[in-house]
Amino acid sequence: MSLVLGVLGGMGPAATLDFLTKLQALTPAERDQDHIRTIVDINPQVPDRNDPFAKPGPVLAEMAGALHGAGADVLAIACNTAHAHADLISRSSGLPLIDMIGTASAAARDTGAHRAGVLGTRPAIKLYREYLAAQGMGLVTLPPERQEAFMALLYRIKAGERSKEVGAAMAGLAAELVADGAEAVIAGCTEVLLVLDPAAVRAPVIDAAAVLAKRCVAVCLGLEPVPELVA
Structure with missing residues (x-):
């Protein structure tokens, strides 16, 4: 049974859908049940990651915690810039992050x-x-x-x-x-x-996005080790 992937998205929405399309296309599946269960939060209301006065980190950490509570085993962020808050997100949520x-x-x-x-x-x-x-x-x-x-x-x-x-x-x-x-x-x-x-x-x-999707597939299917959780 594969791991459940949690995805922080909405930054922006079209890019998140593009990532999910690549995730599906890169999964070796012959039937619906072969695909990875994915729990996604597409939240366009995350504060602007490019605004030095905005504080997206706590919002992203809260989103990741909710994904963990919903059953996610491992996390991906469908936004490069949001990775500036990766340590806070992973540490607060308790989810190991597959780093883009x-x-x-x-x-x-x-x-x-x-x-x-x-x-x-x-x-x-x-x-x-x-x-x-x-x-x-x-x-x-x-x-x-x-x-x-x-x-x-x-x-x-x-x-x-x-x-x-x-x-x-x-x-x-x-x-x-x-x-x-x-x-x-x-x-x-x-x-x-x-x-x-x-x-x-x-x-x-x-x-x-594509190389992240490929690695998410490998981790969730047990073909690569789960990344270490931030201490």
Whole structure:
């Protein structure tokens, strides 16, 4: 019998649904009963993870505790930026966390790249810097004005825009990272691949949501060990 997966979502809702679609697609199942039981809290009311004055951590920890109470055995967060509060969330809820940032960083290393570019928010990039360094890798980021362009694009996607223009603009930002030396590009925000065609990028693109979903399947089916619980 597989472990029950709890998912913190809603940051944003479309990205959470994309993660759940990937989770289902990556599960080796021949019938309904072969799939992983998943308990999801899609809560768009979580305070903005990019607002330095907001306090999303306690809200996320409360959500995770409720998932534990509902029967979840292990936790995933379908948002890169929210991982800034990962220790609080795991410790408060008592649920071991399958870490998206660590999983995507390892996937970037496995491409053979020595430097990875990250398309993500500033808090997410800070986390990726630490995790990539632990893999012996360098980080390539956008200059400040281009990072602002990324954030403007991100909020357009969150507002529901999926135009070719938005996709081309995201591909352009990825191309800038590659031009600056990135040998792989991590889609370090779950909205990125709602518009970006990986084929438009001249380097491997790491889908953080997809590699997290794949690892969730492996952990829940007992093919990988459950992560250690934060003390």
